[in-house]
Every structure is written in structure tokens, then in C-alpha cells.
Amino acid sequence: GDSVTQMEGPVTLSEEAFLTINCTYTATGYPSLFWYVQYPGEGLQLLLKATKADDKGSNKGFEATYRKETTSFHLEKGSVQVSDSAVYFCALYSGGSNYKLTFGKGTLLTVNP
Amino acid sequence: EPEVTQTPSHQVTQMGQEVILRCVPISNHLYFYWYRQILGQKVEFLVSFYNNEISEKSEIFDDQFSVERPDGSNFTLKIRSTKLEDSAMYFCASSGQINYGYTFGSGTRLTVV
Numbered sequence: 447g448d449s450v451t452q453m454e455g456p457v458t459l460s461e462e463a464f465l466t467i468n469c470t471y472t473a474t475g476y477p478s479l480f481w482y483v484q485y486p487g488e489g490l491q492l493l494l495k496a497t498k499a500d501d502k503g504s505n506k507g508f509e510a511t512y513r514k515e516t517t518s519f520h521l522e523k524g525s526v527q528v529s530d531s532a533v534y535f536c537a538l539y540s541g542g543s544n545y546k547l548t549f550g551k552g553t554l555l556t557v558n559p
Numbered sequence: 560e561p562e563v564t565q566t567p568s569h570q571v572t573q574m575g576q577e578v579i580l581r582c583v584p585i586s587n588h589l590y591f592y593w594y595r596q597i598l599g600q601k602v603e604f605l606v607s608f609y610n611n612e613i614s615e616k617s618e619i620f621d622d623q624f625s626v627e628r629p630d631g632s633n634f635t636l637k638i639r640s641t642k643l644e645d646s647a648m649y650f651c652a653s654s655g656q657i658n659y660g661y662t663f664g665s666g667t668r669l670t671v672v
Contacts, residue, residue, distance in 0.1 A: 450601075487665070489563070489663040490602075490650060490661075491663070535602060537602075545590055545607070545654055546592075546604050546615060547594075547604065548604070549594075549601050549602035549603075552596075552602070
């Protein structure tokens with residue numbers, strides 16, 4: 447079945463540091479890939495997405511590239527801010543009419559000033 | 560921006576009691592979902608709902624769970640006889656099409672004592 451593996455957290459960085467959160471997946475066919483973010487006390491928000499191989503999703507300075515050869519969708523940001531502190535979830539949708547998402551466990555990011 | 564609204568934000572219940580978690584999806588969305596996240600674990604799919612019926616459910620969604628869209632706006636998850644292991648954050652979501660991503664609610668934290 448489908449699965450998503452994210453790097454274990456928590457991740458603690460200083461402001462302006464470079465961020466990478468690794469995500470790899472197992473899926474049938476050609477899934478669509480997503481990163482969701484959950485700020486403290488809030489729901490899950492779509493951060494970015496990519497629907498086919500070599501696509502790059504980007505939003506708010508975050509980027510992730512759909513790498514079919516390595517089945518990866520790593521999240522990166524060149525310079526993190528305190529306001530980026532949140533839990534980040536990698537997810538995939540591998541087809542079917544119900545649009546069911548499969549999530550990773552989430553990675554807690556804390557950015558210190 | 561349209562939101563998915565969940566109530567209550569936190570519910571404490573005694574083991575064996577029935578609980579109803581409520582959600583108001585985005586009005587022009589067609590697909591509705593419940594997910595849950597046990598503390599420290601991954602976000603897990605429970606059920607999807609389309610055209611007034613369940614379209615898919617996971618093995619977690621056993622006979623003690625049910626969903627309903629009673630009045631065309633609310634979408635509820637009922638747990639008939641709660642168990643300690645039902646303690647989790649429950650997320651409601653709705654979507655139009657998957658390539659636009661889901662919209663999630665802020666979640667209901669259910670604590671069974």
C-alpha cells in the first residue's frame with residue numbers, strides 16, 4: 447500500500463538557517479505529492495504541491511521537487527524565520543475517485559531568534 | 560478565504576459514552592473526510608463521503624463509527640461507545656478536486672477518560 451516516510455523530528459534551527467525536511471514515498475502509479483503545515487492551534491494548511499515528476503512546488507519561500515527516480519519530495523527553504531515554526535506533513539494521493547491522502551508522521555520545526 | 564469549521568475544539572468524555580464531532584465544510588465542495596491523529600503518530604484516513612454516502616473507509620472505521628450529513632451543511636462523526644484508544648485529534652476536511660488540495664478544519668481534540 448501507499449506510505450510516506452518523513453525525517454524524524456524535532457528539528458531546531460536558528461533564524462536564517464537553511465531547512466531541509468526529507469520525505470520519501472511508496473505508491474502505486476504516479477502519485478500527486480503535497481506538503482501541509484500545521485501552525486500551533488490551527489488546522490492543516492496546504493503549503494505546496496506537485497502533480498508529476500520533476501515538477502517543483504513552491505510557496506512562501508518553501509520549495510519541493512518531485513523526484514520519481516528517488517521517490518522523494520524533500521522540503522527546503524533557504525532562510526527560515528521564527529514564524530515558520532510549525533509541524534510539516536508530507537502527503538500523497540495515488541489515484542482513485544475518493545481523493546484519499548496518505549500522510550507522513552509530521553516533523554516539528556522550531557526556529558529560534 | 561473559505562474555512563472548514565469544527566466544533567468543539569476539545570471534548571472530554573468518559574469511556575463508553577457516545578460523542579458527536581461536528582464539521583461545517585466549504586459550501587461548494589463535494590467530498591468530505593475525517594482523519595485522525597493519535598498524539599505523536601501519523602495522520603490517518605478514517606472515511607470519505609460523497610453524494611450522501613460513504614465512498615471509502617479505513618479499517619479503523621469500524622461499526623462504532625458513523626458519519627452523517629444531516630442538513631446539507633453539517634458533516635458529523637459519531638463514535639457510539641468511546642474507548643481510551645479513541646483519544647486523538649480528529650480533523651474534518653473537504654475538497655472540490657484533489658489538485659487544489661484539501662481544506663482542513665482546526666481539529667477536535669477528543670480525550671477519553
